[in-house]
Amino acid sequence: MWHKPWAFIKKDFQNVASYKLALCLNFFSIFIGILSYFFIDKLFGQKIVPHLAEFGVNYFAYILLSMAFYGYIGVGMGSFTNQIRNEQLLGTLEATLLTPTKVSTILFSMALWNLILASLDVMVYILLGVFLFKLNFSNVNILSSLVILFLTIISFSGLGILAACFIMIFKRGNPIGGVITGIEGLISGVYFPVSILPGWLQTVAMFFPITYAIRAIELAVWQGYAVSQLYREILALVLFSLLLLPLSLVLFRYSLRKARQDGSLAQF
Amino acid sequence: MTKNILETSHLIKDFRPAASFSEWAKFNFTPPAPTRAMNDLSFSLERGKILGILGPNGAGKTTLLKTIATLILPTSGTLSFFNAGPTAITWTSQGLTNEQTEWQLKSSIGLTIDEERSFYWRLSGHQNLEFFSALYGLDAAATSKRINELFSLFGIDYGAKRFDSYSSGMKKCFSLIRALLHNPSLLLLDEPTKSLDYATAARLKEFIKTKLVQADGKTVIFTTHNLNENLDFCDLFMILRQGQVAAFGSLAHLRQQISNPAATIADIFLHFTREA
Numbered sequence: 001m002w003h004k005p006w007a008f009i010k011k012d013f014q015n016v017a018s019y020k021l022a023l024c025l026n027f028f029s030i031f032i033g034i035l036s037y038f039f040i041d042k043l044f045g046q047k048i049v050p051h052l053a054e055f056g057v058n059y060f061a062y063i064l065l066s067m068a069f070y071g072y073i074g075v076g077m078g079s080f081t082n083q084i085r086n087e088q089l090l091g092t093l094e095a096t097l098l099t100p101t102k103v104s105t106i107l108f109s110m111a112l113w114n115l116i117l118a119s120l121d122v123m124v125y126i127l128l129g130v131f132l133f134k135l136n137f138s139n140v141n142i143l144s145s146l147v148i149l150f151l152t153i154i155s156f157s158g159l160g161i162l163a164a165c166f167i168m169i170f171k172r173g174n175p176i177g178g179v180i181t182g183i184e185g186l187i188s189g190v191y192f193p194v195s196i197l198p199g200w201l202q203t204v205a206m207f208f209p210i211t212y213a214i215r216a217i218e219l220a221v222w223q224g225y226a227v228s229q230l231y232r233e234i235l236a237l238v239l240f241s242l243l244l245l246p247l248s249l250v251l252f253r254y255s256l257r258k259a260r261q262d263g264s265l266a267q268f
Numbered sequence: 269m270t271k272n273i274l275e276t277s278h279l280i281k282d283f284r285p286a287a288s289f290s291e292w293a294k295f296n297f298t299p300p301a302p303t304r305a306m307n308d309l310s311f312s313l314e315r316g317k318i319l320g321i322l323g324p325n326g327a328g329k330t331t332l333l334k335t336i337a338t339l340i341l342p343t344s345g346t347l348s349f350f351n352a353g354p355t356a357i358t359w360t361s362q363g364l365t366n367e368q369t370e371w372q373l374k375s376s377i378g379l380t381i382d383e384e385r386s387f388y389w390r391l392s393g394h395q396n397l398e399f400f401s402a403l404y405g406l407d408a409a410a411t412s413k414r415i416n417e418l419f420s421l422f423g424i425d426y427g428a429k430r431f432d433s434y435s436s437g438m439k440k441c442f443s444l445i446r447a448l449l450h451n452p453s454l455l456l457l458d459e460p461t462k463s464l465d466y467a468t469a470a471r472l473k474e475f476i477k478t479k480l481v482q483a484d485g486k487t488v489i490f491t492t493h494n495l496n497e498n499l500d501f502c503d504l505f506m507i508l509r510q511g512q513v514a515a516f517g518s519l520a521h522l523r524q525q526i527s528n529p530a531a532t533i534a535d536i537f538l539h540f541t542r543e544a
């Protein structure tokens with residue numbers, strides 16, 4: 001069962017390992033990003049403190065966690081489109097689709113390496129947070145964090161596969177990736193808590209799974225909330241997953257058939 | 269086991285260009301006219317034969333091979349593949365009926381894509397083959413055995429080098445090896461000799477005839493646009509012209525058709541394409 005996904009992980013690792021400088025720069029850019037947020041916190045952090053009361057942390061701790069977690073959201077949102085686009089450009093998509101491998105196996109296997117890479121990024125965030133910036137992670141509820149993490153990846157995979165449908169048919173131009181990611185960054189609590197926003201924008205934010213994911217992970221990590229205390233957020237993420245994942249898989253099969261009918265699998 | 273391995277019936281493939289925004293801006297919403305790559309193409313291929321498909325660029329050779337491999341779906345018409353059992357795997361413009369039959373078909377067909385880009389250039393040739401072998405369902409031990417077997421057959425000792433360091437001919441070899449990894453019963457070779465030197469091309473044809481077809485009983489479809497190529501190793505020929513079968517049969521049969529017992533395949537090709 002894991003034979004084919006493992007082959008994808010191994011291949012992607014071999015590919016990434018051939019670009020060693022890019023791999024090192026990725027980790028370095030995390031450090032630079034954290035440092036920027038550290039100084040932003042020094043400058044404006046006090047103004048946001050009242051909005052962070054329920055999380056029990058300062059702005060720097062809040063943003064460090066949400067940025068680390070955003071990497072996993074990127075796995076769901078970006079992996080499928082990026083990988084399919086890469087395979088189109090490399091010319092390997094046809095060769096992969098020639099093999100007796102399920103479309104769903106190909107899709108999820110393509111995202112696995114990015115998941116591992118995102119986990120490494122999170123480790124870097126946490127290690128820097130603990131050892132350099134003396135953040136205290138002792139309240140973390142590991143079970144809740146893992147549940148939120150799992151549901152976030154599943155629900156965002158649904159959105160990511162929907163975006164991949166556009167790439168499969170139109171090759172370029174992905175409204176889900178560009179527009180939704182931008183809106184999410186603005187209103188869903190990634191850079192600041194949702195409570196800062198005006199009431200009507202807070203209502204709009206409720207329609208995005210990321211709003212629930214960020215809030216839940218902040219509460220699970222900093223306040224140690226148990227699964228039962230996060231039932232509202234977990235229920236929302238389960239509903240998004242149940243709606244988006246099956247729908248996206250059906251639509252991806254349709255878009256793959258459309259690309260075969262158009263004869264455009266090898267085009268990019 | 270059925271005599272034929274493949275049957276196609278009234279295959280039509282239209283490629284419709286994408287709608288142009290500049291036409292929309294002129295309020296012209298008429299869809300652009302399609303290009304017909306296959307036009308009512310019907311033929312049957314006997315098991316254990318080598319079919320050489322000849323045609324100029326744009327005649328529909330690659331489209332036909334990709335349609336057989338399910339990378340392209342026909343606009344209309346039917347394809348049937350007969351594996352070991354009596355039941356055919358059939359597909360149309362809607363694709364195959366389910367994923368199970370699609371797997372069966374893909375496990376039985378090997379296609380060499382006429383594209384150097386179809387490999388991961390930052391990986392070695394060996395690493396590329398390991399990846400595709402896993403996707404064909406071979407475990408690590410079977411993969412290692414198969415790759416060693418194929419490397420020794422093709423005399424390859426550069427498998428550990430990065431793919432982007434290979435010459436065009438070396439890349440072609442890897443394309444053929446990848447198509448053979450899962451030991452398919454039908455091999456679709458799209459212009460396999462295009463960038464090979466004369467000696468390598470001759471060795472490849474010898475390998476196809478003696479090893480793949482005579483010893484292993486495989487069926488091969490081989491395309492070329494080069495009429496100067498020695499095609500004696502083919503059992504059957506199909507001449508394609510503008511997506512249609514202009515002629516089909518053995519060399520003797522085609523010579524008989526044009527009443528010229530000494531005609532070469534180039535003469536026959538010119539006869540059928542000129543006649544139109």
